[in-house]
Amino acid sequence: MTAVARTARSWLPPLVxxxxxxxGWQxxxxxAGIKPYLLPSPTAIAAQAGALAPLIWTAAVATxxxxxxxxxxxxxxxxxxxxxxxxxRWIDALMSPTAAAVSVMPIVALAPALNTMFGTTSTTPRRMIVAVVVFVPVFVNMLRGLREVQPVHRDLLRAYAATPRQTARVLTIPGSLPFLFTGLRIASSTAVISAVVAEYFGGLQNGLGSRITAAASNSAYARAWAYVLGAIALGLVxxxxxxxxERVVARRQGR
Incomplete structure (x- = not known):
């Protein structure tokens, strides 16, 4: 089976x-004659997405x-x-509870506080929220990957008098990369969600979250769904x- 055929086969089920x-939605x-303010039809959302494509693009770039x-x-x-x-060990004892605390930190409470600290015209609060949300899955998976090194491999490098830096460069860090990318796959999606949600709580009105809120408050629900479609596309990107x-790194490592 060629690469094109494998790709088509993997994409066909979700497309169908x-x-x-x-x-079914349409x-x-x-x-059922459902009113647009309850649930817009896909054709109405697609029409709004086409009409607002430049605005959706600008908002998607900002977010x-x-x-x-x-x-x-x-x-x-x-x-x-x-x-x-x-x-x-003392850093491990400090960071693990910190990561657990950060993982349950609510964005709805953090976003207004950061907007007050840095000002409503700054993008820093939204970027800080994304960084906080990204930190937990990447830290947990990277830490697990660093600890998954086989003792026999570490002992072999010690027998060759490898320094800790050489051990990390040759063995520990390359072995942890699959775990790192597992965390990044999770973080890449949650980062978009957190950025969009953070835009609900004031600040610059130039992102997808701000546009969704503005459209919904004006009862333009098809327009709001069009911006939601833009957020979905951004998450997929x-x-x-x-x-x-991940594939590029794996190919360079010969995996």
Missing amino acids: LGSVVLA ALVVG GSNVLVGLVVGTVVAIGAAIAATRA FYLATLAL
């Missing part, structure tokens, strides 16, 4: 399922930039914290970019 769901709205910065910062901090936790990066 999506088409069936959309057809039939339900039309057949996507916050997601990208927060994703990078949260990942770098999480990797550094995981490496430090494996080298010192980050998820697929993470998958592509």
Whole structure:
């Protein structure tokens, strides 16, 4: 089976399922006479998406930039914290409860507080929220990956008098990459969700979350769903970019 055929085979089931769901949705709205303010039809949402495509693109770029910065910062901090936790027990004892506390921190409480601290015209609060949300899955998975090294491999490097830095570069970090990308796949989706939700609580009105709120408050529900569609597309972009990066790294490692 060729690569094209494998790709088509993997994409066909979700496309068929999506088409069936959309057809059923349209039939339900039309057949039951559901009012647009209760549930817009897919055709109405598609019409709004086409008419508002430039605005959706602009809002997606604004939200996507916050997601990208927060994703990078949260990942770098999480990797550094995981490496430090494996080298010192007191850091591990400090970081593990901290990660547990951060994982249950509500965005609805954090976003207004950060907006007050940094000002409603700053993008820093939204990027900080994304970084906080990204930190937990990346830290937990990276820490697990760093601890999954086989003792026989570590003993072999010690027998060759490898330094801790050489052991990390040759053995520990490469072995933890599959775990790291597992965390990144989770974080790439939750990062978009957190960025959109953070935009509900004031600040700059230039992102997808702000546009969804504004459209819904004006009873333009088809327009709001069009911006939701943009948020879904943005989430898929980050998820697929993470998958592509993982494949590139795996190919370079010969996996």
